[in-house]
Each structure stands twice: as structure tokens, then as C-alpha cells.
Amino acid sequence: MTDSSEGQIRGKFITFEGGEGSGKSTQVSRLAERLKDAGYAVVETREPGGSPKAEAIRKFILAGEAEGKGPRAEAMLFAAARMDHVDRKIRPALETGKWVVCDRFMDSTRVYQGMHVDGSTIDLLEKMAVGDCRPELTVLLDISAKEGLDRAIKRSRGARRDRFEKEDVSVHEARREAFLKLAESQPERFVVLDATKFPRALELEIWDACQKRFNLS
Ligand code: TMP
Secondary structure (H helix, E strand, C coil): CCCCCCCCCCCCEEEEEECCCCCHHHHHHHHHHHHHHCCCCEEEEECCCCCHHHHHHHHHHHCCCCHHHCHHHHHHHHHHHHHHHHHHHHHHHHHCCCEEEEECCHHHHHHHHCCCCCHHHHHHHHHHHHCCCCCCEEEEEECCHHHHHHHHHHHHCCCCCCCCCCCCHHHHHHHHHHHHHHHHHCCCCEEEEECCCCHHHHHHHHHHHHHHHCCCC
């Protein structure tokens, strides 16, 4: 939450969103590398997690420990993790002029928990956790739920699927639609890209979008 001790945000904040197996993590790292090569100081991070306390909450949620408490409780836990992550890592980096590239952020709560929790609760949690630390660019990597889940299963090589991965493909497809709708409602912030393209082609499209959004030469 904004308070008088907070300094000015001078860096740039970029987030990646998308369904399971959309290739976000790979592209987050590639964009971070490109920005570093261009001479910027970059912090690469992820949600849920990104700070020690938030990583502990991540483990708890993804193990399904909060599932029985319902989606409101899960939404509050994601918000608590986010608040710590913003306070300890994202805001300090932005205040010192660094670029922050984050794998998932507030839009994931709006889509995953927002399907079951009313919008005013999501708005309030977002305001409390995020304050004015809002991304200027959000890359949505779009892929069909089936293809994304197949990729995620291959990638995990038989490891147990987490709390969300094990849900039905129809639930994942509804999330895909919700992400697309959200992106459509905020075209100034979102760039939607086809995540089925080869990683290298996608990387170039993301770099292009980033250069345009921030007027990089
Ligand atoms: P990951 O697989 O991208 O690391 O994300 C972990 C899972 O947590 C993923 O299934 C999406 C879910 N999630 C939410 O439900 N709400 C949130 O706010 C965030 C950040 C992630």
C-alpha cells in the first residue's frame, strides 16, 4: 500500500501472463538477458514467490494446503505473498531505477481466483498488495489449454501436478478466455502473442514490443 515513506518509481515494470505451459519462464529469462545486454540493470522474478516469505506461501498453496479453505482464502494468500514480494523486492528495485521482469503478477489473481471471487474483493486485495507498483507492459502468451497442459506435463517429466495443473482442461480453457478478455480491456498495457510459435520467434516479437513500449533504440 502506498505510504509516505515510499519513494518514486524510476525503473520499468514488465510482467508475463498466460496459462500453464505457455513458455513464460523461458521468455522472461530471454527478455531479461536482452535488457541486460542493452545496458540496463534488471531484476528477474516470479509469482507466486520472489521473496523468501512469498516462496513459503507458494509452496503452501501449490501443495493444495489452502484448497479446502476455498478460493477467497487462496486469493488472500496470493495477495499476502504479493505484498511481501512488492515491498521487499519489486518496489526497492523500481525505486533505484532497475527494470523488473516478473513471471505472473496481479492479472493471474484476477483470472485464476477472479473466476470464483467477486470483483470488488479482487480489487481491494490488488490495491492492498500492489499499490502503485503496476506493470507498464504485460505480455500475454496465449495458447490453447490442451496444448499448454500437454507441454506442462512433458516439461515436468512425471512429477506430481500442482494444485492448479491438475484441474480439468475446461477450467484452463475458461482461464484462457478470461486472460484474453482482460487483455482486450487494457490494450495500452497488454501485448498478446501466439505462444505456439518457436521460442526464438517469440523472443524477437517480445523484444520488439518492449522496444516500442519504452522507446528503446
Ligand atoms: P507457475 O506455474 O506459473 O509458477 O504458477 C503457479 C500457479 O499458481 C499457476 O497454476 C497459476 C497460479 N496462480 C494463481 O492462481 N494466482 C496467482 O495470483 C498467481 C500469481 C498464480
